[in-house]
Amino acid sequence: MSFVPGIGLVRGMALTLRRFFEPKATIRYPEVKAPIAPKNRGRLQLLYDEHGALKCETCFQCAQACPIECIDMGGTDTRSRFAVHWGPAETYAERREESALRRSGRTVPDPSSASFAPIDLRQVDEILDAHDHDPRHLIGMLEEIQEAYGFLPVAALKHLSFSTGAWYAMVYGTASYYRQFRFEAPEAAAVHAGAAAGQARAEAPSAARERRPSEAAFLTALDASLGLGAADGPAAGGAGPA
Amino acid sequence: MSVVGASWQRMSLTGRILAIAVPILVAVAVLGLLGVVLAGPIVAAFLGDNVPLVRFAAAVGGILVLTIPTAFIVIYMELKVIARMNLRIGPDRVGPFGTAMSVVHGLKFVGKEDFTPTGVDVQVFTMAPVVVFLATVMTMVVIPFAPGLFGLDLNIGVLYLFAISGLTVVGLLMGGWASFNKYSLLGGLRAAAQMVSYEIPLTLSVVGVVLLAGTMSLNQIVLGQSGSFVDWYIWKQPLAFLIFFIAGTAEANRSPFDFSEADQEIVAGFATEYSGMRFGFFFFAEYVNVFVMSALIVTFFVGGWTAPIAWPWPVDLSAVDPLGLGVGLLLLIAIGPVVGTIVCAVPFWLASRFSTLQALVLGFVVFNVLAILAVMGWAFISFDWVVGLAWFFAKTYAFIFVFVWMRGSFPRVRIDQLMGLAWKWLLPAALLNIFVTASAVLILNR
Numbered sequence: 001m002s003f004v005p006g007i008g009l010v011r012g013m014a015l016t017l018r019r020f021f022e023p024k025a026t027i028r029y030p031e032v033k034a035p036i037a038p039k040n041r042g043r044l045q046l047l048y049d050e051h052g053a054l055k056c057e058t059c060f061q062c063a064q065a066c067p068i069e070c071i072d073m074g075g076t077d078t079r080s081r082f083a084v085h086w087g088p089a090e091t092y093a094e095r096r097e098e099s100a101l102r103r104s105g106r107t108v109p110d111p112s113s114a115s116f117a118p119i120d121l122r123q124v125d126e127i128l129d130a131h132d133h134d135p136r137h138l139i140g141m142l143e144e145i146q147e148a149y150g151f152l153p154v155a156a157l158k159h160l161s162f163s164t165g166a167w168y169a170m171v172y173g174t175a176s177y178y179r180q181f182r183f184e185a186p187e188a189a190a191v192h193a194g195a196a197a198g199q200a201r202a203e204a205p206s207a208a209r210e211r212r213p214s215e216a217a218f219l220t221a222l223d224a225s226l227g228l229g230a231a232d233g234p235a236a237g238g239a240g241p242a
Numbered sequence: 243m244s245v246v247g248a249s250w251q252r253m254s255l256t257g258r259i260l261a262i263a264v265p266i267l268v269a270v271a272v273l274g275l276l277g278v279v280l281a282g283p284i285v286a287a288f289l290g291d292n293v294p295l296v297r298f299a300a301a302v303g304g305i306l307v308l309t310i311p312t313a314f315i316v317i318y319m320e321l322k323v324i325a326r327m328n329l330r331i332g333p334d335r336v337g338p339f340g341t342a343m344s345v346v347h348g349l350k351f352v353g354k355e356d357f358t359p360t361g362v363d364v365q366v367f368t369m370a371p372v373v374v375f376l377a378t379v380m381t382m383v384v385i386p387f388a389p390g391l392f393g394l395d396l397n398i399g400v401l402y403l404f405a406i407s408g409l410t411v412v413g414l415l416m417g418g419w420a421s422f423n424k425y426s427l428l429g430g431l432r433a434a435a436q437m438v439s440y441e442i443p444l445t446l447s448v449v450g451v452v453l454l455a456g457t458m459s460l461n462q463i464v465l466g467q468s469g470s471f472v473d474w475y476i477w478k479q480p481l482a483f484l485i486f487f488i489a490g491t492a493e494a495n496r497s498p499f500d501f502s503e504a505d506q507e508i509v510a511g512f513a514t515e516y517s518g519m520r521f522g523f524f525f526f527a528e529y530v531n532v533f534v535m536s537a538l539i540v541t542f543f544v545g546g547w548t549a550p551i552a553w554p555w556p557v558d559l560s561a562v563d564p565l566g567l568g569v570g571l572l573l574l575i576a577i578g579p580v581v582g583t584i585v586c587a588v589p590f591w592l593a594s595r596f597s598t599l600q601a602l603v604l605g606f607v608v609f610n611v612l613a614i615l616a617v618m619g620w621a622f623i624s625f626d627w628v629v630g631l632a633w634f635f636a637k638t639y640a641f642i643f644v645f646v647w648m649r650g651s652f653p654r655v656r657i658d659q660l661m662g663l664a665w666k667w668l669l670p671a672a673l674l675n676i677f678v679t680a681s682a683v684l685i686l687n688r
Contacts, residue, residue, distance in 0.1 A: 009652070016327040016651040026331040 356518030388630030429511025464546030
């Protein structure tokens with residue numbers, strides 16, 4: 001092969017001369033169009049560098065740009081610190097809108113029927129009649145509903161909003177602002193909080209934790225995951241015993 | 243408003259231009275005719291007294307004009323040939339098969355801003371492309387294109403050739419120095435170092451040819467190779483041919499030795515600060531230089547304008563004298579095209595796929611092609627210089643094709659490899675070639 005000096009030059013030139021006469025790969029685009037299926041979007045492929053490491057830097061630009069939301073990414077960031085997730089859902093809230101979901105043929109979640117349990121609404125209707133469906137009596141109505149049910153069921157709030165014409169955001173905001181209102185039954189909350197918090201926190205249960213048992217459970221779990229263990233929550237762990 | 247003003251107001255733009263231009267043209271034509279009639283004999287006598295001067299002026303003018311289509315064709319070849327070697331088809335939008343592409347390139351250079359950066363030495367900066375271009379063009383004066391078709395038959399043609407082509411270095415250094423930019427200066431120095439180094443083996447390799455031919459006149463060197471292709475100096479001087487080819491490639495700044503503007507690696511070298519037509523002239527010169535190098539290879543080694551084999555069936559058309567027809571010739575000129583067009587249109591008309599008008603247009607085109615072919619064939623048979631020119635250009639463009647082919651094939655060498663090749667291999671080989679050739683001439687002639 002390389003016994004003759006300079007044979008490489010000749011072979012290189014022979015190659016280019018062969019190429020010179022071969023059929024050409026160019027497609028004269030506006031006149032000639034390549035036979036490409038209308039559904040073709042090319043091939044999606046992740047590339048590897050010369051060390052075999054994935055070249056993808058998890059920048060999510062492809063997921064953001066994908067027109068049909070088929071790219072949905074999860075992974076770690078470039079320094080392997082955080083688990084990150086990014087997809088069109090995070091980028092484009094409008095793609096989760098009902099019309100977009102309907103157009104893309106997906107099931108449409110109905111928050112007004114699916115997210116809360118139905119209840120017997122007769123007591124609510126009586127209370128509303130007593131207050132003449134007047135949204136200005138919102139706090140009074142809410143207090144009576146809580147008296148009747150023991151807590152504020154979401155279905156009741158929805159019904160209140162629907163019947164009085166007050167925005168649900170306003171009803172919910174009012175209910176969540178005042179401390180006397182609670183959204184879960186008190187006995188369930190006590191059991192839940194007791195089971196989750198254990199013995200150590202029995203001395204100083206704050207009023208808020210009593211009132212919001214699921215939040216209390218979440219905070220306890222958070223304490224545990226942060227290594228604060230048996231301490232009494234973030235305040236006790238950070239600034240000394242309460 | 244006067245009558246003149248009213249009619250001026252009514253005229254369209256074209257009419258106004260014509261109303262101004264036509265009287266001027268008429269006046270110029272009348273004055274020109276008067277000048278020819280009155281001063282014609284004097285000018286003719288002056289020209290007749292100074293035939294060498296006229297011949298030289300005509301040659302220089304012809305060569306300057308020749309550079310334009312030459313550069314365009316070389317650029318087009320470069321675009322198209324390398325494209326085909328890359329399995330592309332290259333330019334095909336501008337003109338038929340993209341042939342007008344290089345013209346558009348030239349127009350682009352003219353249309354660009356010709357920028358003069360702050361701090362440059364304006365005179366030198368402007369003169370540098372001119373020097374490079376003229377150094378290239380002036381070498382063409384001594385190249386014999388065909389028997390009797392050369393600018394000057396200098397008896398020191400080879401010396402003149404290398405002296406003038408050495409001026410290119412001056413132009414490159416001027417451009418690099420005057421640009422007021424250290425990178426331009428470095429680029430200029432690189433280019434100058436390369437060209438100076440390769441001038442030496444280039445010149446020394448031709449010494450063998452000069453020894454064989456016994457003359458430094460390029461025309462005489464070509465005549466020394468007349469006969470058939472076995473008389474070409476490439477067979478007697480294969481080593482010199484190889485050296486000349488390699489050194490010529492480097493001298494013309496062609497790949498794989500294109501260091502002065504390695505387009506993929508450095509920012510145009512000495513031409514960094516240039517733009518517009520001043521930049522264009524550098525590249526104009528480069529492409530003309532490719533033509534010159536190929537022409538020199540053809541002249542020195544491949545027999546110049548001589549045919550590779552003598553045409554075995556000589557045709558003598560001197561018996562055919564169209565002037566002998568007298569008035570018949572005028573009639574032939576008047577009627578011939580019409581009859582020819584109609585005759586050529588008849589097959590198309592009979593094919594009945596075309597209307598009469600279409601058939602006539604096609605017939606006209608076909609007749610023109612046939613007539614041009616006939617005239618070219620007649621000229622080829624009748625005139626020595628047409629044959630010579632055809633062979634010269636065929637050989638030259640074959641070598642230009644090889645240059646372009648090499649550019650499409652080879653990677654660029656390193657600058658130290660470039661210098662090492664020139665000084666360690668080509669120079670000793672050229673000296674060896676001279677020694678062997680001189681010994682052979684001495685021994686065989688005695």
